Amino acid sequence: MAGQTYRTIAGRGEAAFEVRGSEFLGYAAPVDTASAAEAFVAEVAERHPDATHNVPAYRVRADPFREYSSDAGEPSGSAGKPALNVLQQRDLENVVVVVTRYYGGTNLGVGGLARSYSQAVKEAVDDAGVVEERPHERVTVAVEYDDSGTVRGILESEGAEFDAEYGEDVRFAVRIPVEAADDLRDRLRSATSGRAEIRDGE
Template sequence: MPADTYRTVAGRASAGFEVRGSEFVGHVSPAETVEAAEAFVAEVEREYDDATHNVPAYRVRADPLREYANDDGEPSGSAGKPALNVLQGEAVENVACVVTRYYGGTNLGYGGLVRAYSRATSEALEAARIVEERPHVRLSITVEYDDSGTVRGIIESSGNAFDAAYGERASFEVRVPIEEADELRDRLRSATSGRAEIE
């Protein structure tokens, strides 16, 4: 695997199962920033606010790599760390995970919890599909309407995902692999004689 690629998940997914009356549901999502990871954790906590525990773990490519896990009231080291260990073991990055547990009345013991939280994380990752990804950067491009057709054409021909908004001026948000970003900036500046504002 080239050094500039990394493993992450293709999209969001959940997977659930039951162990001795307790229900476990693993949820995973791609997350390119710590803020995105924390927003996903908060979203799952809101959606499953009736659960006994919502255990978060994430790994986000930053400088340095940010890793986080929390047991959310489970015995120390029995929930968040096992979930994070699975993310580490699969070498996935830019991934957030939350394992939801509905307590079923039977204590599973420390080892049982470790196995259940690990399994929920593994099964959610499997459901989400692990893919290889290249590091990306987001470009914000703002132009007058006269240049918007040209700019849109260049972005479309680059094959990168983008969002367009048309207000007083046209603006585009483009997600570009880091190694292609400079070339795209140059093409846009050259095609608009430097009129495109690129951040």
Template sequence: MTERFRTVAERAAASFEVQGSQFIGHVAPAETVDAAEAFVDEIRADYADATHNVPAYRVRASPFREYSSDDAEPSGSAGKPALNVLQQREIENVAAVVTRYYGGTNLGVGGLARAYSRAVKEGVDAAGVVESVPHERFDITVEYDDSGSVRGLLESADVEFTADYGAEVTFAVRVPTAEGSELRDRVRSATSGRADIDVDV
């Protein structure tokens, strides 16, 4: 999967009221199912006093993963409308959670569906939609003697990375998938094969 895809630029939230019920649409980028579920768990913990926290996400995993839940709202009134917005906007690697504080008036299935979809739409609008390319992550572990050349290579390749200087040096690298294999070959060449490369799958 090397083609470009649409995702959200950053975390954001949008809130509004419908007949006394408050809705908050939380949206965040999520590159993995674990990241999506961690975001859902975080919002549920932060808004534990809410009546409902309805999740939906779409992640470019292998296979592609889509998920939604009504979180005790009437069947089909919350999770599916939330997920539908992400599908219609063709946004991937994204997680959304709609928090609802019940205001005393039942909105009915149609009213709920409109409110939950609106919350995701406004959350996505607040986050902004961008085009991205698939990325992969891998770790490079080297002795200190090789760390300078590896760091210089990563900087010249203009990829995202962090460095952890322990007993050895470990570089955590995030790179467009289309460039990953070539970059790993260059690291092996620069270190005469001494680099230990661990690709996240």
């Protein structure tokens, strides 16, 4: 599984439409972890504290693989499952969606709700755009200032995504494709004569 590509979304996406007076707002975002997915769900709920429902669903390629959905107070099976089904049918991973509903006074029934929640997810995903992604891993590299230029140069030549934090030492938070990660570790160790402290994870 490590080297395979998978389908996810290119960035954040949104959708909005009305069904018989009820307003549906769809939000989608790419995430790497279940905790990032939960944070996005909380962020949307904070944006819409007065919404009737904020229905979440996500699929995350973690170890173990995580899938989650909730009806968030809607009738059982009418909201979370239809939202998650869209992600499953499109074979999307590392994606979180939240559908916000403002009730408009007319009951839509389970079928109407399921259609509306599915549509909100489809439109938010379409808005974001689907991409093929390679599995990445995160590595933290800590070095003295003397070695920081060398490390930065290697990361840039590898095309790695990274953030640098300058404190007592320099810490690079690196995101690198899984298949390139071992070579990167070897290059960093040899270039710094083993002085680079390399830790997996964030």
